[in-house]
Amino acid sequence: METWRAIDRFAEAIRAAGLGEPDIIGDGRIHRYYADGRRGQGPEWYKLHLNGLPAGAFGSWRLGMTESWCAKSRDEMNVIERADFSAMLAKARAERDAEQARQHQESANRAAAIWNQATPAPDAHPYLLKKGVRAHGTRVDRFGNLIIPASDGQRLTTLQFIAPDGGKKFLSGGRISGSWFAIGVEAAGAILIAEGFATAATLHQETGKPCVVAFNANNLLPVARAVRRLNPRADLIVCGDEDQWTPGNPGRTKARAAALDVGAKVLMPDFSGFDLSSKPTDWNDWYRLRPEIKASKEATR
Missing domain, CATH: 3.40.1360.10 (Dna Topoisomerase Vi A Subunit; Chain: A, domain 2)
Structure with a gap:
């Protein structure tokens, strides 16, 4: 299959999965992006091999989603191609997991720094007043956002920010x-x-x-x-x-x-x-x- 056609078909599979339209680079490495088109290394990812039988994988850490793609169906592959495809998927999963762990660690470090610099939230925070609840150990950042810490029981993993008007983001x-x-x-x-x-x-x-x-x-x-x-x-x-x-x-x-x-x-x-x-x-x-x-x-x- 011609390279440009393989890239187009791989990109179409990503679009069909609802994961946006990244600019595809077929170098066999994991590339991170945002499905909504924002610049930067986002929670969506893909990996495309063009040497030999074109094949790849893609997914979203945000959605906990992983899918694979190949220019041929398994029924069309010969024994060697099936083995190569299986090996590519295993390597992609290992690299995906390693990249996700690194990303989580970086975010946990940022979360700890933000949390340590934040101040105790007052019960009079606009969002808390609107909802009729108390602060319960939450904090506020310098922008006035309420901060809710998330933990896995052993360490801080991430933060949720709630703006005074109720807008939420992680x-x-x-x-x-x-x-x-x-x-x-x-x-x-x-x-x-x-x-x-x-x-x-x-x-x-x-x-x-x-x-x-x-x-x-x-x-x-x-x-x-x-x-x-x-x-x-x-x-x-x-x-x-x-x-x-x-x-x-x-x-x-x-x-x-x-x-x-x-x-x-x-x-x-x-x-x-x-x-x-x-x-x-x-x-x-x-x-x-x-x-x-x-x-x-x-x-x-």
């Missing part, structure tokens, strides 16, 4: 999967696991029980497994988001899957009778809307 390159933030670890009782910081903070303040922030629905399962491993006899309750406005309701689906995997219970907010104009989804929404429900009931008596 430190680039950090490891999120299997990382969490705990609130009220000194409390007794069942351990609650929720997606967002405000949700977990609300549940802790209302129940008095220890709560764990998983940060997103996809991380509920890795975090639930980690919490179960550290607390084999504890009662775990996964407090999911009711993503009724999102196709497939990922909050409910992921919460149930995580609970089933670790033998936990599931607790979902019920918005029946609530004003749904704000499209509520989580337990923070539920608790903040609850006074309005009571006031509405009293007004109709």
